[in-house]
Amino acid sequence: MLHYSRWKSILIWLTTLISILIALPNVLSQSTLDALPDWMPKRPMTLGLDLQGGSYIMLRLERGDIVKERVDTVLDEVRGNLRQASIGYTGLAADGQTVRFRLRDVSQIDAAKEALKDLTAPVSTGLTSASIIEVTINAGTDGAFQLLLTDEGINYRVSSALSQSIEVVRRRVDELGTTEPLILRQGSDRIVVQVPGLQDPQRLKALLNQTAKLTFHLVDTSMPVAEAINGRPPATSEVVYSNDDPPVPYLLEKRAILSGENLVDAQPGFNQQNNEPIVSFRFDSKGAKTFANVTQQHVGEPFAIVLDNQVITAPLIKEPIIGGAGQISGRFDPQAANDLAVLLRAGALPATLTVVEERTVGPGLGADSIRAGVIAGIIGLVAVIAFMTFFYGTLGIIANIAMIINVVMMIAILSLLGATLTLPGIAGIVLTIGQAVDSNVLFYERFREEVKAGRSIPQAMEAGFSKAFGTIIDANLTTLIAAVILFYMGSGPVRGFAVTLSIGIVTTVFTAYTVSRLMIAIWMRRTRPKTLPKGIRTGFFDFAAIRFMAIRNYTFTVSAALTIASIAGFATLGLNLGIDFTGGSVIEVQDKRGAADLADIRARLNDLNLSGVQVQQFGDPSVVLIRVQSQDAGENAEQSAVAKIRGELGDDFDFRRVEVVGPSVSGELALTGLIGVGLSLLAIMGYIWIRFEWQFAIGAIVATLHDLLLTIGLFVVTGLEFDITSIAAVLTIVGYSLNDTVVVYDRMRENLRRYKKMPLPLLIDTSINSTLSRTILTSVTTLIAIAALVLFGGEVIRGFTISMLFGVVVGTFSSIYIAAPILILFKLRPENFQGGDEQDEGKASTAPAV
Incomplete structure (x- = not known):
């Protein structure tokens, strides 16, 4: 029965209250926060640079400088040591990491080795007793000497120089008087500098360079x-x-x-x-x-x-x-x-x-992004609330309250962890709003099925929760796997999206199984319903008897044709790759005088002798987006191009956003994105293989690949820019598509245990029809939330949200017409599933014929 002890109820409501208190600082002014008692939480979420403005700069320590300095030092030591030992030599010179010279008298070979032995002495690295050899000496019988600077020694010097550079950079940034700068070591030769609220990024770069x-x-x-x-x-x-x-x-x-x-x-x-x-x-x-x-x-x-x-x-x-x-x-x-x-x-x-990556956002654009994100979130929230209230009445109101508590908990956890909220992170919150009702829909539809099977209302509700919980865990874990991999493989705003999506998945499961369940228990104790609430309007799905598998050959053919067309378009036309993958610059400017004159801007930029400059209007008539392709002259060439554009347009335009990606970073981002997608597919396939039969895993992967390829086709056809946020969208599509697929598969597995002699196509149709209400309702609520982002979320993430909108549609299609028929193709054997009885088999007589 739906029974909660007093202490469990108190614990759930206390958790909700604490979440509200922790999230509250995000909607209060600073003066109000200062007036609150000291015991009250006062820490709001940390806003990303794309929301509050500021600069993100990645610097690379030039290894060549370290090599040159070490070579010059070895040359001086060789010169001094040989002169002090009165040993004659000629041809002292360096080539790369090698120093060469020849003795005038070959009889002094041993004496020269003795004079230079200090150079080959092990150097302590300061880590316990570890030491390294920085220089090795090879001497020929003809008096020719070669001193080689070892890679191990150079790596040690680079690491030491990087540590020293971090401290120097920290002191320089602190001298600027900026608030809460973040300076981190990344890899073996890079430093990341994030300075929120910085008004003059050019000055920062000049100081760091x-x-x-x-x-x-x-x-x-x-x-x-x-x-x-x-x-x-x-x-x-x-x-x-x-x-x-x-x-x-x-x-x-x-x-x-x-x-x-x-x-x-x-x-x-x-x-x-x-x-x-x-x-x-x-x-x-x-x-x-x-x-x-x-x-x-x-x-x-x-x-x-x-x-x-x-x-x-x-x-x-x-x-x-x-x-x-x-x-x-x-x-x-x-x-x-x-x-x-x-x-x-x-x-x-x-x-x-050397600056190898720069992302600068002006405070004006950050404020616009916050405003757009909040508007999109409110519109999406209101639309989803109205939708759920219409279809479920009182139960829909309960689901809506749980959804609002879910969002509050997300914000509270983000505030508590000190996580950074980015613009894609806001998109993650809005997406969670759309998907948060999915668990409730699964519960409610299971509840209706149990009532139809003859159970009493309390028994049906308890059975609905019990049977739906496993499905909810399976479905959300697949999305969580994609989000976790996205976090580890992504960077900057994309990582912020992964964080909010991951937290949203956890809070969604928690609120659905505790808060929703507790509120339903309270409602049932007070009203003691004997029949289904009249507000539930999903009964018309009960009459669905669609013969999905009857047209599987046609849908396979259409899907195959679209997939082949996507591959062909990708191979011939290619993607409109963003600077994340090609290198180059993107500059968003706003004309101070009003509507921008694109022809005048193009004419002025043509005089700068920059290759591959594109100018286009970006949303508002006064806003212009300038794209500059990679200049193919090293990392500094990208910064020089931006400096020229600033010099030409700085008097008439406000620079709202500047993104610069050098060629070395762009190659790494492309490789990382491919690895991330591949790892996600492997991890999810492994999970489904363990939880289901191997045919299910193959079906899920084929359906997912279908969704990915069609999404690639969308980018090819529409010309939408494919950048690092597009990778985030692709992985989100992977998670959503598999979420839907797992729900259908879970019902198929259950029916395979119940109806062991039913033909597989008929069993699949029965399973899809029985989950059709959940599929449609969840897809529609998710589409509503994402549509709000597309329409009101702003231009910066429009490509990101459009691709997710498309992904929800194709993901829903593939769950029915790709993932399911694959089981027939690979001859899934119902006898592998134990359980069921003849009485259950008789209940299948109302299923659609194939």
Whole structure:
């Protein structure tokens, strides 16, 4: 019986109340939250960058810089050690990770090995007693030496440099005064920087891109710089250019007298004599002593301050500088002086960091996305509530209350976990609204069947819950598998979608089996119904006797033709791949003056000599989407293209969104997406194989592949952009399609136990007809919710939602006309299923004939 003890009821309602309290901060203003008691939860959901604005930047540490630095160090050590040991050599040079030289006297081979043995000594990695060999030496009998920098040693240096870079990046970002930046290590050579609410992403990129290696050099006055440029400068000097326009050359001594490592402080300021911006710096005690000695010895001579191999300034040393402080002057504006001070205080990067991916959203677009998502959610919620109330009356109201509690619990868990809510995450919540009623529909339809079988209302309701629960678990687990794989294989907003979808699945099952069941128990105790409630209007499905399998050959033929057409279209026309898979840039701008003139924008961008520029209107007449294909000139070329467009359009347009994906990242995203889809199919097939017979697993996979290929055909025919969110849509379609398929399969398995002698086509028709009400009602509610997203969710996720809408339709079709007939094709044997009796077989007489 539907009986709940007092403590169980209290626990369920207490869980609901706690969820409401945890979710409440998301709808209260900050002033109201501040006024609440300290014991009240005050933590709202964390909004993703696509909702609150900000920048996501992925930086790659250039391995080549580390290799070059190590090679230069080995060259210096070889040169110094051999000179100190009085060993003659010739042809000292480097090639890749190999350093070569030849001894003048082959009798000194052993002496040379002894002199260089320090280079081959094991280096401790700091992890327990682990050590690595950074350099190996090979010596020939002819006196030829090869020193090889090992990959293991370079990897260790790269890892150490990445750790150091993370700290430098963190200090630089913190100096900007931004709130809650997130800086993470990703893989072996990358850093992810997320800065919410950032108003000036260009400034952030400039700070992160600059190595900020500061050195102080004496100017070599032994020969004119022009002669050094045209001839051959001294071996100990080199020509370095200034950052002026045009650049000014200087002949500097290669050896730095001091470096930025000796700085303890740097602050922006103004020169009191001419009021020009300057940067004042201060050395530590060692640096101050060295600087004092050098300036004492070289009074009247110039020295240069060099930042990232560019001369910032080269003043004369008028008198000894003994206080350990000085200043850097140049053609600075106040912000440039402040940024230079930030760089110097934060320290130099050990190697160059290249921007390989950037996703920036302006706060205006973020607010628009929130507004669109909330509107779509409210419309979808109201429509689903009306739909369920119409078809189930009082029971529909109970299902609606449970659905609302379900959404509240989702928001509470997201807030409690500190999960990030993204725009696709809002889509996940709306999708959950559509699917949340599925469990209730399964319960209610089972309840009706038990009443028709002659059970009393309480017994029928209890049996309905018991029999439907296994189906609910099977159906939702398949979607959960796809969501979990999507989380691990996805990134950014896609991962946010996977999180909300996963949480939605868990809360849906919980609310359906506890909250809904408890409310129904309370309703039944108070009303003690003797017959079905009059508000239930799904009885007309009881007369369904559709001969689905009678036309299976025709539906197979049509489906096969559409599938082949999709494959052919993919092979010939291809997909309209987004920058996630091809590399390049997408820039959304809004004209400050009103409606945008596309022809004028195209003309202005054509003068920038960028390849593959497309300009199109994007929703509002004032909003324009600019696509720039990959420039095929390395990672920096993509950033240069965006910088050119900013320079050309920045005065007349607001940059609402900028996405830049370099060629290396785009290839990885494409591979990851394919692996994610493949793993999802394998995992789900394995689960169904375990829970059902092998024919069921094959049928589910064939139906799923059918849905995937038709969805690909949709992208081919419509020209919708296929990007990383499309992968999320595809995996969601996989989960939904299998959800529907598993419900039908579960009823087939039950009937196979009951009607062992019934012909398989007839049994399949009986099973589909008996679950038809659930299939239609769930599909319609899901379609209503997704349609709200399509119509009101905004342009940014329109392709994502359209593909999901299509997927629901083809998923419902394939559950009936693909997954089911496969069982006939593979000759599923009813005798494999135990149970049933002759009396049950007699009840099948009303089933449709085939």
